[in-house]
Amino acid sequence: MRAGIAAVAVLLAWCGPRLAVAAAGSGGPSLLGYRYVAPPASGGQARFEVDAADRNGQVVGVRLSGDLLLIADGGCNLGGRKNGDPAHFVIPVRTLGDGEHVITIVLSSSTCSRRARVEQATHTVTLHLPQDAGTETHPRCDSPTTKRLVRSFARAVSIGDLDRADRAFAREPAFQWYSTTAPARRLRAAAFDRASLRAYFRRRLARHERLRVARLEANYEQRRDIGNFHGTLVRSADDMKPATYRFKGAASCARGRARLIVWSMAAGP
Secondary structure, eight states, X not given: OXXXXXXXXXXXOOSOSOEEEEEOOSSSOEEEEEEEEOOOTXXXXXXXXXXXXXXXXXXXXXXXXXXXXXXXXXXXXXXXXXXXXEEEEEEEEOOOOSEEEEEEEEEEEEOOSSSEEEEEEEEEEXXXXXXXXXXXXOOOOOHXXXXXXXXXXXXXXXXXXHHHHHHTBOOTTTOOEEEEOSSSOBOGGGGGOGGGHHHHHHHHHHTTOEEXXXXXXXXXXXXXXXXXXXXXXXXXXXXXXEEEEEEEEXXXXXXXXXXXXXXXXXXXX
16 A cells, blocks of 8 residues: 555645745644545545645645655645635545555645745644545635635625525524624624524615625634634615725634624724
8 A cells, every 4th residue: 555656736836946944843834634535436536635724824735645645736825825824735646445544744834925934744644444534624714715705795785685695604503693883783682693684684685785895804713713804894775875884703614615604893994
């Protein structure tokens, strides 16, 4: 099994030539999850998935050794990622047979600055196929994913799409709250009630509420595996003139589905 095959999966070019290599210290890349996925019975390619993040940088490479030999290179700012955002690697690999397999996962991350600094971390894991194929993996709520979700919800409200606005929010118990100041205040106990949220949206859409995002920032929080966001928007409706509101919230990407779990907005710049 240890012979393996060699393959290279190139996702994007490396950050650039000015790199200084250092061993991982208190920062550096962290392994969030890994999993071997066997090919379907109908035929196809096996794959190995790796989730990783660096709170001070970006994960730009994964090297597998042991019973799998493969290098997957990524790049800085891939798809709009920022430092601290997670990376989800899906790597085609050879099919592994049943039994014990030892895999060494070497992660490389970079500060992705002009004088980039690369750090590495090594993890050795053991799979017991077919029962134990690894840990749960899924795409995380990085900055681009979270921003797309926020803008999608705001647009759904603005065009009167009730189903899309409702689907943007997770169900209980993941849902936390949706709160806003007047008009149509939703505060205290009402803000935590997921069951009444669709009816609330229906009433606001009947008033032709509009949410236009003016400024939006987002970041990934590794400890809770969520995306946090904040910014300003212009809120308007039949019962109010256009006004600037501050807003903030959080999103979850559990099981690979991006959903809002917190939304708070209040009048004021």
